[in-house]
Amino acid sequence: MATARHEEKELRRESIRPGQGEPVSLAAGVALREFVSQACQARGFSTGTATLEPGAVLPYHTHSFSEAITLLQGVAQVAVEGRTYQLQPFDCLHVPAGVAHEVSNPSAKSPMLALWAFASATPSRDLVETRFTVQPRGQSNPKPGDPESIVRFAEAEVYELSAGADFRDLFAGRFGSVGICGGYGKFRPGSSLPCHVHEYDESITIVEGQATCLVQGNRYQLSDCDTAFVPEGRPHRFINQTDVPMAMIWVYAGTEPGRALVESSYCDGTLAWPGRELAIPLAEKTV
Ligand SMILES: [Fe+2]
Ligand SMILES: [Fe+2]
Numbered sequence: 458m459a460t461a462r463h464e465e466k467e468l469r470r471e472s473i474r475p476g477q478g479e480p481v482s483l484a485a486g487v488a489l490r491e492f493v494s495q496a497c498q499a500r501g502f503s504t505g506t507a508t509l510e511p512g513a514v515l516p517y518h519t520h521s522f523s524e525a526i527t528l529l530q531g532v533a534q535v536a537v538e539g540r541t542y543q544l545q546p547f548d549c550l551h552v553p554a555g556v557a558h559e560v561s562n563p564s565a566k567s568p569m570l571a572l573w574a575f576a577s578a579t580p581s582r583d584l585v586e587t588r589f590t591v592q593p594r595g596q597s598n599p600k601p602g603d604p605e606s607i608v609r610f611a612e613a614e615v616y617e618l619s620a621g622a623d624f625r626d627l628f629a630g631r632f633g634s635v636g637i638c639g640g641y642g643k644f645r646p647g648s649s650l651p652c653h654v655h656e657y658d659e660s661i662t663i664v665e666g667q668a669t670c671l672v673q674g675n676r677y678q679l680s681d682c683d684t685a686f687v688p689e690g691r692p693h694r695f696i697n698q699t700d701v702p703m704a705m706i707w708v709y710a711g712t713e714p715g716r717a718l719v720e721s722s723y724c725d726g727t728l729a730w731p732g733r734e735l736a737i738p739l740a741e742k743t744v
Contacts, residue, residue, distance in 0.1 A: 544571075
């Protein structure tokens with residue numbers, strides 16, 4: 458007899474969240490979009506974007522969970538208790554729970570777009586009134602003892618996860634994040650990741666080009682920050698079927714990345730998914 462936990466698992470399906478849906482205004486010139494959260498039955502994490510018009514400020518606030526901010530477009534200035542850093546595209550700053558931070562767009566003419574990831578399925582923030590002494594840090598990184606951490610895109614280790622697919626981990630437990638990890642994957646034309654499953658939920662945002670997404674026999678086309686929510690244990694893969702590069706930001710509701718490769722028929726739907734325990738593995742190792 459299936460347990461309540463199993464029945465609940467079966468009911469959770471993937472969903473596709475539009476990258477350019479109607480935003481919510483959080484402050485003057487600050488538009489927030491929510492992609493993955495408890496609203497699509499996600500567990501343990503949430504994702505979305507924040508667009509800041511030139512000169513706009515998302516004032517000092519805290520969260521009761523870890524946050525990772527990955528810049529997608531423009532230039533960002535992130536102040537953490539006064540320590541003020543500049544981020545370039547795909548740089549990632551992680552802020553632990555309870556640490557006050559402020560995000561602003563220092564540009565006079567270009568908007569700024571960032572992807573936020575929280576280690577909670579329920580996004581929330583508490584504004585704080587505290588005044589901090591400004592310590593400009595520019596494009597340098599936090600010092601030992603600072604609670605925040607930064608992974609600079611240009612300095613992140615690149616690894617080829619499969620032929621033509623280059624990955625960089627941008628936030629993870631080993632860099633200081635708690636409960637979430639994520640990174641950037643770039644897919645050359647014709648490249649893909651093999652069909653795989655995870656032990657936690659995943660959010661995948663397409664930040665360049667167009668992706669074909671297969672989830673247990675269902676096929677979707679994603680671009681322009683469209684985001685796929687893939688629940689724990691559902692086989693999926695992403696393919697670049699175009700003749701230009703495709704890139705994604707992936708976020709897991711887990712502290713370190715891990716993927717179990719399985720037979721590709723589970724992704725295209727020609728084989729019924731029997732559950733991870735009975736699945737035909739594609740490789741011995743987990744990558
Ligand atoms: Fe925040
Ligand atoms: Fe995945």
